[in-house]
Amino acid sequence: MNVLVxxxxxxxxxxxxxxxxxxxxxxLCVDNLRYGQNSLPDISAGENFTFIxxxxxxxxxxxxxxxxxxxxxxxxxxxxxxxPACKRxxxxxxxxxxxxxxxxxxxxxxxGISRFIFASTCSNYGxxxxxxxxxxxTSPLAxxxxxxxxxxxVEELLLDRKxxxxxxxxxxxxxSTIYGMSPRMRFDLTVNEFTKEMALGRELVVxxxxxxxxxxxxxxxxxxxxxxxxxxxxxxxxNVFNVGDTNENYTKKMIVDELLRVIPDGKVRYTKIDxxxxxxRVSFKKIRDSLGFKAAFTVPDGISxxxxxxxxxxxxxxxxxxxxxxxH
Ligand SMILES: NC(=O)c1ccc[n+]([C@@H]2O[C@H](COP(=O)([O-])OP(=O)(O)OC[C@H]3O[C@@H](n4cnc5c(N)ncnc54)[C@H](O)[C@@H]3O)[C@@H](O)[C@H]2O)c1
Numbered sequence: 001m002n003v004l005v006x007x008x009x010x011x012x013x014x015x016x017x018x019x020x021x022x023x024x025x026x027x028l029c030v031d032n033l034r035y036g037q038n039s040l041p042d043i044s045a046g047e048n049f050t051f052i053x054x055x056x057x058x059x060x061x062x063x064x065x066x067x068x069x070x071x072x073x074x075x076x077x078x079x080x081x082x083x084p085a086c087k088r089x090x091x092x093x094x095x096x097x098x099x100x101x102x103x104x105x106x107x108x109x110x111x112g113i114s115r116f117i118f119a120s121t122c123s124n125y126g127x128x129x130x131x132x133x134x135x136x137x138t139s140p141l142a143x144x145x146x147x148x149x150x151x152x153x154v155e156e157l158l159l160d161r162k163x164x165x166x167x168x169x170x171x172x173x174x175x176s177t178i179y180g181m182s183p184r185m186r187f188d189l190t191v192n193e194f195t196k197e198m199a200l201g202r203e204l205v206v207x208x209x210x211x212x213x214x215x216x217x218x219x220x221x222x223x224x225x226x227x228x229x230x231x232x233x234x235x236x237x238x239n240v241f242n243v244g245d246t247n248e249n250y251t252k253k254m255i256v257d258e259l260l261r262v263i264p265d266g267k268v269r270y271t272k273i274d275x276x277x278x279x280x281r282v283s284f285k286k287i288r289d290s291l292g293f294k295a296a297f298t299v300p301d302g303i304s305x306x307x308x309x310x311x312x313x314x315x316x317x318x319x320x321x322x323x324x325x326x327x328h
Contacts, residue, residue, distance in 0.1 A: 003229070072114055134249075245294070
């Protein structure tokens with residue numbers, strides 16, 4: 001079965017395409033290589049993998065790709081990712097995250113592609129009204145950044161049955177913040193960044209240590225996509241799932257405490273902020289009950305994994321811009 005993966009050269013995408021190949025899927029990956037071309041060379045010669053350098057705002061090229069290939073599914077990850085990156089380039093973010101997503105969605109419906117999986121985010125929940133409770137898929141969305149606003153807009157388009165047809169099977173996955181090693185590493189994500197700073201013996205400066213967020217390993221991210229692809233259509237069509245594990249909600253302070261367990265002499269400085277627009281604890285009961293999804297990794301696993309890589313000394317320059325989605 002052939003799958004079109006957009007953004008497959010990215011942090012999550014470069015792990016996903018490898019896992020999909022192992023599962024026997026044929027992959028056509030499109031990406032404009034915004035963060036360089038180091039994440040895919042080893043798999044590019046494989047017969048089940050095709051890479052096309054394509055900006056998804058290029059409707060003509062995207063249409064050619066979609067029309068030329070019999071895809072079973074589209075997994076749409078390409079985006080300007082994160083609040084800071086969208087804030088820095090709002091016009092590009094609107095073009096890529098909204099306009100190009102809408103075009104891709106329309107092409108998929110037109111072409112009769114069966115499955116469409118959209119990478120959304122738990123950031124859509126914004127700030128919880130009651131910090132002692134958990135939000136779930138039925139909770140109101142309160143995006144507080146352009147990044148989340150555009151994700152919500154695409155979800156609305158995708159999940160409205162009148163925009164598709166009865167054969168179409170769109171699913172939105174609201175992912176937790178990801179961590180863990182990837183061929184396109186990102187050191188601008190909380191667990192990865194905190195671990196890197198402390199493992200390198202630097203003083204870690206933490207803002208808003210009391211605010212909650214859920215976390216999910218990059219391998220579990222890809223497992224959720226695989227399970228969605230394989231799930232019966234009636235379970236996932238026009239449906240939305242939070243992706244993560246209810247036990248994997250952490251405050252930043254809790255992540256630091258996990259780090260201090262393995263790096264007891266780690267240096268940390270807390271900087272109090274009383275307000276954070278994003279503060280949410282998320283329930284992942286629906287994906288567990290509907291798809292049997294169970295995260296294989298925990299934040300402490302991710303911390304150990306990154307420390308091992310750092311101690312092995314295989315990364316020459318942690319400040320290389322390719323590890324960050326905004327200038328660092
Ligand atoms: N990283 C997280 O914590 C997280 C959490 C929730 C959801 N997500 C979602 O998962 C997806 C992947 O995130 P990521 O962390 O791998 O980000 P990433 O920035 O590493 O990957 C995005 C990829 O999209 C590509 N891209 C950007 N603009 C493009 C364009 N115009 N045309 C073609 N390709 C383009 C980039 O080159 C990059 O390879 C995104 O949709 C993101 O919103 C990520």
